[in-house]
Amino acid sequence: MTDKNAQPGAWPSPVSAAMIAQGGLRLSQPCIAGGNLYWLEGRASEKGRTVLMRRAQDGKVSEITAAPINVRSGAHEYGGGVYCVHENRIFFVDYARQCLCEKSGSGEARVFFESASRRLADLCFDPWRSRLVAVSEDHAGDGEAQTTLVAINIEDGSLVTLASGADFYSSPVIDADGRRLAWLEWNHPDMPWDSTTLKVAELRHGTAPLQSATAAGGNGESIFQPRWGDDDRLYFMSDRSGWWNLHRLEEDKTVPLMQEDADCGFGQWVFGMSTWGFISAKEALCCGARDGLWSLAVIDLAKRSARWLDLPFNTIEHVATAPGKAALIAASARQATAVIELNLETTAWQIVRQSVRSDIGPEWISEAVPIRYRSNGDHAHAFYYAPKNKDFDLHGRPPPLLVKCHGGPTAHADAGLDWRLQFWTSRGFAVLDVNYRGSTGFGRAYREQLLGSWGISDVDDAVNAAKYLVEQGLADADRLTISGGSAGGFTVLSALAFRDTFKAGTSLYGVSELASLLSDTHKFEARYLDRLVGPWPESSDVYKARSPLEHADNLSCPVLFLQGLKDRVVTPDQSERMVEALRRKGLPVLYISFAEEGHGFRQAENIITALEAELYFYGKIFGFAPAGIDFSQAIENLDE
Numbered sequence: 001m002t003d004k005n006a007q008p009g010a011w012p013s014p015v016s017a018a019m020i021a022q023g024g025l026r027l028s029q030p031c032i033a034g035g036n037l038y039w040l041e042g043r044a045s046e047k048g049r050t051v052l053m054r055r056a057q058d059g060k061v062s063e064i065t066a067a068p069i070n071v072r073s074g075a076h077e078y079g080g081g082v083y084c085v086h087e088n089r090i091f092f093v094d095y096a097r098q099c100l101c102e103k104s105g106s107g108e109a110r111v112f113f114e115s116a117s118r119r120l121a122d123l124c125f126d127p128w129r130s131r132l133v134a135v136s137e138d139h140a141g142d143g144e145a146q147t148t149l150v151a152i153n154i155e156d157g158s159l160v161t162l163a164s165g166a167d168f169y170s171s172p173v174i175d176a177d178g179r180r181l182a183w184l185e186w187n188h189p190d191m192p193w194d195s196t197t198l199k200v201a202e203l204r205h206g207t208a209p210l211q212s213a214t215a216a217g218g219n220g221e222s223i224f225q226p227r228w229g230d231d232d233r234l235y236f237m238s239d240r241s242g243w244w245n246l247h248r249l250e251e252d253k254t255v256p257l258m259q260e261d262a263d264c265g266f267g268q269w270v271f272g273m274s275t276w277g278f279i280s281a282k283e284a285l286c287c288g289a290r291d292g293l294w295s296l297a298v299i300d301l302a303k304r305s306a307r308w309l310d311l312p313f314n315t316i317e318h319v320a321t322a323p324g325k326a327a328l329i330a331a332s333a334r335q336a337t338a339v340i341e342l343n344l345e346t347t348a349w350q351i352v353r354q355s356v357r358s359d360i361g362p363e364w365i366s367e368a369v370p371i372r373y374r375s376n377g378d379h380a381h382a383f384y385y386a387p388k389n390k391d392f393d394l395h396g397r398p399p400p401l402l403v404k405c406h407g408g409p410t411a412h413a414d415a416g417l418d419w420r421l422q423f424w425t426s427r428g429f430a431v432l433d434v435n436y437r438g439s440t441g442f443g444r445a446y447r448e449q450l451l452g453s454w455g456i457s458d459v460d461d462a463v464n465a466a467k468y469l470v471e472q473g474l475a476d477a478d479r480l481t482i483s484g485g486s487a488g489g490f491t492v493l494s495a496l497a498f499r500d501t502f503k504a505g506t507s508l509y510g511v512s513e514l515a516s517l518l519s520d521t522h523k524f525e526a527r528y529l530d531r532l533v534g535p536w537p538e539s540s541d542v543y544k545a546r547s548p549l550e551h552a553d554n555l556s557c558p559v560l561f562l563q564g565l566k567d568r569v570v571t572p573d574q575s576e577r578m579v580e581a582l583r584r585k586g587l588p589v590l591y592i593s594f595a596e597e598g599h600g601f602r603q604a605e606n607i608i609t610a611l612e613a614e615l616y617f618y619g620k621i622f623g624f625a626p627a628g629i630d631f632s633q634a635i636e637n638l639d640e
Contacts, residue, residue: 017612020419023045025042064090082121091123091125120150149169179203184197185197198223198236224266235247239265258305274320333368336416338353380464402430407484408439424615432466436461438450482495492510493578498551515536515544549578558588560590561589588636590636
């Protein structure tokens, strides 16, 4: 018999960790080519393997890359831009060997380039010269990997370097006549959301390296996703106005094609990201975030104006276009992330592929409520999710609260249906997904509020968000928890070391000590902290002052650590040293490692373990027994 007065956290729920992990797909990078729709799906049920899928014009859905092929790149560690399509020819990266393959028709994939040291991404086909243009990250030598822009012949696998000298390259794109190549580049200590330079070069047969000219960008301007138009001009997103808006290059002048207080670009954490595309010679379609909520706009390229569409999506992760139609990775308040096909003439849309299939009804779904609150003299943003379970009620009691901190930290939390959050709300927790200062989707000025103050502003915003809900009677001050991964894990550990608001926390592959992160992490983020914390070694005292490990004696509450042992972004010792510090202090601590996982968990059994372990951990701390959880492990130093 169900106990209707069960403590929040102990409520039974149909939203299980197994449903989320075993049936869940990571959908990305849709593409429309030759009338067919392509996309990638990462399958936790296949140990995280990423599969290239196609829906043909007749509606038939098929798997293009069979096991064991894993379509993924190790460039920047996060990868992206791992396939491209030209007519019926498909080119992709196979992760296991970091090789380039071609597949045409129903035959086997043909390997035409393989290198033990090079990681390739951002593939762009050059049909005029029978080659692929790509970003190459070469790990052959000692020290930092060498990043270049290369061209690889698809017949004999020969490689030539097109551009070198910059620290980073991305987004190669060739004009309609095959005469010119444009790309983005940037240098340490900039990240691509700080400053990028748009370069253009004439393409000639057999000529390398290219002689390039700067077309736009640099000097504190972030350019995102360049594209050549049929009018032979370059189009791109630029944040020179303070917002990523679409611009066009006209006789060496950058001309805005929209003037919206909306971010129509992303922080380029992976290659191949897309927020816009042409839908005719006169119009383009883009997605943009306004106050953290995403929607679609049609841009009139002649009138230089945007018309926002009335569609249910509040989260859009990718836009691919063709004349009159588009493919999106999108979600709404009641629809989890899916591949969406959109008819732009009628605005009718249909789901092509769902990330999670579920018959769980709306009576179980807690919808995001955007909140804006004061945080140390400024404003911060978050999405609030109330507890919701059709069989239970709080009876006027404030619920336990889980504050979520996204990674990056230059990233953002979305409002689309995420079953991982519903896992908590359907069991009686309130959830607050914080877009702390520094998050994308709120303009450049908001993004830059974290510069020099990582570990301070983000922590303040997480703490003040929790206090705001307590003041509103929406959270129990004695049952406040905080959880986050990677950079979000750093915010968690900082909040626990330097504040006393939270009663428990979970760090998923989180940063605990900043100085060693500089030497241990990968090239892409090697100088990230120069702007977030300060230049090294001049600011060494700041690094020490901000590192939770250096102040572990301040900790006073239980902590759960979840860590992949193959993580090359935040290495396992970051968690392990913090675990030892809690052990020495005698605080309750639970450490769970995953031998085959890297930065983020991709395998179904590990995703299940991570979710259930976190709920189990809070149950032990707050004295409730979670329903339907198959996890049990002793928590060190916990007197039950």
